[in-house]
Amino acid sequence: MLTASLLTLAAATAWEIRCRAWGYAPSLNDTPDLWAERRNAVEPNSLVIIGDSRAWFDLDLDEIEHGLNRRPVQLAIPGSCAYPVLADLADDKNFRGTVICSVVPLMFFAPGGPPLKNAMDAINRRKAQTVAQRASNELGMLLEEHIAFLKQDDLTLDALLDRLPIPNRAGALVGPQLPPYFETVDRERRARMFSLCATPGPLQNRVKHGWLPLFTPPPPPTYVPHEAFFNGMAQAIEARFRDAAAAVRRIRARGGEVVFVRLPVSGELKTLEDRATPRAGPWNRLLRETGAPGIYFEDYPELARFNCPEWSHLSAPDSIVFTQRLVPYLRKVIAGGGALASNSRSSF
Amino acid sequence: MFERVVKALTGDAVFSHTLTRRLLLGLGTYAVICFAWVFFRASSFEGAAHLIKSMVGAAAHGDAILTTREILQVSIVIALLVLGHWVMRDTDLETAVARVPRPVVVTLWTLMLGAIILTQGNGNAFIYFQF
Numbered sequence: 001m002l003t004a005s006l007l008t009l010a011a012a013t014a015w016e017i018r019c020r021a022w023g024y025a026p027s028l029n030d031t032p033d034l035w036a037e038r039r040n041a042v043e044p045n046s047l048v049i050i051g052d053s054r055a056w057f058d059l060d061l062d063e064i065e066h067g068l069n070r071r072p073v074q075l076a077i078p079g080s081c082a083y084p085v086l087a088d089l090a091d092d093k094n095f096r097g098t099v100i101c102s103v104v105p106l107m108f109f110a111p112g113g114p115p116l117k118n119a120m121d122a123i124n125r126r127k128a129q130t131v132a133q134r135a136s137n138e139l140g141m142l143l144e145e146h147i148a149f150l151k152q153d154d155l156t157l158d159a160l161l162d163r164l165p166i167p168n169r170a171g172a173l174v175g176p177q178l179p180p181y182f183e184t185v186d187r188e189r190r191a192r193m194f195s196l197c198a199t200p201g202p203l204q205n206r207v208k209h210g211w212l213p214l215f216t217p218p219p220p221p222t223y224v225p226h227e228a229f230f231n232g233m234a235q236a237i238e239a240r241f242r243d244a245a246a247a248v249r250r251i252r253a254r255g256g257e258v259v260f261v262r263l264p265v266s267g268e269l270k271t272l273e274d275r276a277t278p279r280a281g282p283w284n285r286l287l288r289e290t291g292a293p294g295i296y297f298e299d300y301p302e303l304a305r306f307n308c309p310e311w312s313h314l315s316a317p318d319s320i321v322f323t324q325r326l327v328p329y330l331r332k333v334i335a336g337g338g339a340l341a342s343n344s345r346s347s348f
Numbered sequence: 349m350f351e352r353v354v355k356a357l358t359g360d361a362v363f364s365h366t367l368t369r370r371l372l373l374g375l376g377t378y379a380v381i382c383f384a385w386v387f388f389r390a391s392s393f394e395g396a397a398h399l400i401k402s403m404v405g406a407a408a409h410g411d412a413i414l415t416t417r418e419i420l421q422v423s424i425v426i427a428l429l430v431l432g433h434w435v436m437r438d439t440d441l442e443t444a445v446a447r448v449p450r451p452v453v454v455t456l457w458t459l460m461l462g463a464i465i466l467t468q469g470n471g472n473a474f475i476y477f478q479f
Contacts, residue, residue, distance in 0.1 A: 004457035011462055150468055157466040161417055172412040223409040 012149075019149040023196055023203070027184035028144050029152040030191070032125035033137035035077060038189055039126050042073050044094045050085040051102025052115075053078035054263040056191045057183065057313035059100070060323040067327030068334065072100070074189040077122055079178075081107050081115035083244055086258070088123050090247035096254040098334055103260050103286065103294075105277035106215055108244075111236030114175075141187065154181040176213035180206060182310070198315035207310040211269045215276075241289050248290040259333050260286060260294040264303070264322070269311035293333040295326070303329075350380045374437075378430055 028034060042048055047070040049055050055076035065071040075085055082101050089095050107115045125133075144150045153159065168174050182197040197203050220229040248258045262283060265273055277283075279296065287294045297303040302325045306318055314322055354373060383400065390396035401407045436444060445453060 001457065003454045004461060007454065007458040008461040008465070011458065012465055152468060155466075156468055157463060160466070161421060162415075164417060166415075166417045166420065168416050169412050172415065174413075174415055221409075221411070 016147060016149050019151075019155060023194070024148040024151060024155070024181065025184065026144065026146050026148050026150075028141055028186065029150065030078065030185050030189060031137065031140075031152065032122040033129065033133055034141070034185075034187075034189060035075065035122040036126035036129050037134075037137065038073055038075060039088075039122075042075075042089075042092075042095065042097070044096055046070070046095070046097040047072040047100070048089065048097060049074050049076050049100045049102075050089070051076045051082040051100075051261075052080055052104050052107050053191070054104060054265070054313060055100070055102035055261070056189070057193060058102075058263045058319050058322055059326075060320045061188055061190050063320055063323035063327060064330070067324070068331060070098075076102060076189075077118050078191075079107075079114060080118040080122075081110050082119070083108060083240060083247070084116065084119035084123055086244065086247045090250040093254075095251065096256040098256060099251065099258045100330065101258055101260050102263055103283065104262075104265075104273070105282040106217075106273065108286075109237045109240050109277075109282055111233055111240070151181050153178065173218075175218075176216075177210055178214070179210045182207050192316035192319070193309070193313055195316070198309045198317075200309075204310050207312075208267070211310075211312050212272060215269065215272055241285065244286065245289045245291075248292050252291075257334055258290070258292045259330060260290075260292055261326075262294070262296040262298075264297050264306045264308055264314060265312060266308040267311040269308075295329050295333070300325075300329070350377045370437075374430070374434060 047064070047068060049059055049064075049072050053076065056074065056078055059072075059074075059076075061072055061074060076082075077085070082103065086099065086101060089099060110116060140150075149155050180203070182194050182203060183191045184194070185191050194203070197207055220226060224232075251258055260283075262279075279298075283294070283296065286292075295303075297306075303322065306314055306322055309315055313319075350373075354376065382403070386396050386399045386403070390399060398407070402410065448456075
């Protein structure tokens with residue numbers, strides 16, 4: 001047993017050195033347990049960030065605290081639809097704080113699939129979290145802060161086996177590849193893009209070119225008539241508008257506020273999003289039906305001039321500058337109860 | 349339990365000691381376990397029902413959602429698992445390990461520990477760790 005332990009320790013050390021040579025560094029995994037911990041930190045008057053990975057990368061907690069005198073709680077979940085978390089806050093009768101909600105329409109209005117599942121996994125984990133899971137999360141974080149090869153999406157046995165060049169069956173419904181590890185995450189769930197991804201190179205190219213297949217909806221299932229499928233989709237999207245409006249009303253009724261933000265996107269991904277979900281469509285309707293203020297990055301030259309190196313997120317240094325420039329607009333809508341939206345080009 | 353029930357029912361029948369009978373009992377036990385695993389692992393009875401329907405070919409449609417890698421991995425692991433149980437039918441783990449040369453035992457322990465470390469996943473790595 002002692003020999004096996006020593007051999008395992010030697011193998012683990014060699015693996016750690018190899019992973020660091022590949023560019024991996026110690027960082028927390030963004031797990032539902034970590035999300036649950038941050039959700040538990042929400043107080044009645046908290047400032048809360050929800051939404052997709054753009055809110056996770058692009059908004060700097062220090063700058064928001066500096067500008068708004070409240071440290072935000074980061075609850076945005078990469079690859080997720082914001083609605084379940086918005087509804088979770090609306091259902092929390094104690095919550096009367098402010099919500100900054102990032103909207104990527106293709107995700108916000110996703111009727112099902114991974115965007116909804118990613119959000120529900122986190123919410124459900126918080127509701128059903130056991131003491132053992134909480135303790136496991138604490139122990140896991142201690143290790144993850146020091147060991148680079150603990151990467152739940154990239155360096156697990158399954159993920160490593162997936163790298164084997166084994167062709168799939170013809171017609172296999174295999175989803176597009178998720179982006180590799182390209183960010184660090186801290187205990188407050190602040191994500192920062194690696195500098196390696198912010199500069200042109202193989203990592204940036206791999207992340208960048210992974211978005212288009214991920215943002216392209218899968219073909220309708222063959223066993224459901226097309227008309228029935230698209231009717232079902234349309235009904236689900238209509239329901240999302242209604243449900244989002246109801247959630248915003250509930251939060252506002254308690255004295256809280258919700259601000260929708262559209263964060264920068266670049267390159268071919270921007271072209272795809274603008275074509276699939278033009279701003280005049282879901283964004284304007286969302287603001288109209290919820291009555292909530294909105295900040296659309298393209299409306300303000302100082303927010304529009306940022307370039308996302310891998311098309312979807314800002315680099316770590318840019319996220320700080322971007323947040324500094326966003327804060328005055330946030331301050332206006334939070335203090336003015338939505339005054340910015342009614343006065344700006346972002347409304348309707 | 350499945351094997352014991354079948355043995356009790358068939359008693360000392362002529363075929364009871366044949367290799368074929370033992371093989372059928374082993375495969376029957378494996379089939380019963382496969383169904384039990386579904387209820388052990390599924391998050392809801394509805395999900396378990398979907399899986400059971402797929403397993404018996406009663407699902408309305410069958411999309412190819414597994415990658416070849418996943419199919420190969422599960423096939424290899426299950427084949428080794430069944431083989432391991434077959435070899436261990438008339439002995440116990442301590443006796444079997446005592447017969448294996450020490451370097452082989454050390455190698456197996458090291459591979460198992462390495463697999464646990466590589467599987468990682470914050471306590472979700474192996475379902476048995478959740479109890």
